[in-house]
Amino acid sequence: MTTIIEQQAGFCFGVVRAINSLEEQLKKDGTLYCIGDVVHNSMEVERLEKKGLKTISLQEFSLLHDCKVMIRAHGEPPSTYETAKRNNITLIDATCPMVLKLQKDVLTGYQDMKQKGGQIVIFGKKGHAEVVGLVGQTDNTAVVVSNEDDVDKIDMAKPLHIFSQTTKNKEDYLNIIALIKSKHKTGDILVTDSICKKVSSRAEKIEEFAKSVDCVLFVSGKHSSNGLYLYNLCKSCNEHTFFITDTQDIDMEKLKKFNTVGISGATSTPMWLMKKTEDFILSQIHS
Ligand code: SF4
Incomplete structure (x- = not known):
């Protein structure tokens, strides 16, 4: 058996x-x-917590004073920056520059829609940190659409500006846009392509990779939206795709019948965890 980690x-x-x-x-x-x-991968969070990271909720954050707090890549709504200012908290702002740009675009879009009596629509996962940060740019007025049923919450008589969470699937976004357009009364709709290029280009690469191996071990945290999306893509190209969070989820009996085992993961999966997966498989084969 050969193992290959997708580069x-x-x-x-x-x-x-x-x-x-x-x-x-x-x-x-x-x-x-x-x-x-800090990342949707509990193994990586655990590693960093051992070094001194303290993960807190928004509620716990609001009770802190005179300290340093990090904002992760997903970003935060304006209210978090206001709390930090009020409580003398120094923010270490690691919002991804692409998310930051999207927040600015949503804010500009919102100001424009306000003048026109329109509405901002965000295609994304409800409650996801990035989506909360985006909705915050619109004074919490944006309509979040997670699936086709949510489209009915939109006022189809109003002008619309539609954005997407950066990690969403492009095809799903296009389908939602088409559905909204088919139901809209005037067609006064602006659409911004805000899907991260890193995520959309990963999709093509992972499809090629999944087809090139006999089976895929897809390593990801259970709560990663990108992980779920890429796992489903892998599975659609290679039915022998198995989702694992760590080596304890590996079923060696199932793997033994395959010649090449591919190992891949989400944009939140650390390389050390994929290497650990490879080492584990090799040690089991040779034991
Ligand atoms: S997926 Fe793209 S937008 Fe999101 S954090 Fe990563 S690089 Fe930034």
Whole structure:
């Protein structure tokens, strides 16, 4: 049996940047708060917590004063910056530059829609940190659409400006846009393509990779939207795709019948975890 780790798999630029900035800060201060999981991968969060990271909720954040707090790559709504100012909190802002740009575009779009009596629509996962940050740019007035049923919440008589969460699937976004257009009364709709290029180009690469191996072990945190999306893509190209969070989920009996085992992961999966997966398989074969 041969194992191959997909070379393009692993952290995206935004997550690498956030983790580098976090590790730098931990080296300096020995401890740092972060609002929510710095990355949707519990193994990586655990590793960083051992170095002094303290993951807190938004509620816990609002009770802090005179300290340093990190904002992860997903970004935060304006209310978080206001709380920090009020409570003398120094923010280590690791919002991904692409998310930051999207927040600005949503804000500009909102100001424009306000003048026209229109509405901002965000295609994304309800409650996801990035979506909360985007909705915050619109004084919490944006309509969040997660699926086709949510489209009925939109006032189809109003002008619309539609954006997407950066990690959504392009095809799903296009389908939602087409559905909204088919129901809209005037067709006064602006659409911004805000899907991260890193995510959409990963889609093509992972499809090629999944087809090139006999089976795929897809390593990801259970709560990663990007992980779920890429896993489903893999599965659609190679039915022998198995989702694992760590080596304890590996079923060696199932793997034994395959010659090439591919290992891949989400944009939130650390490379060390994929290497650990490979080492585990090799040790089981040779034992
Ligand atoms: S997926 Fe793209 S937009 Fe999101 S954090 Fe990574 S690089 Fe930034």
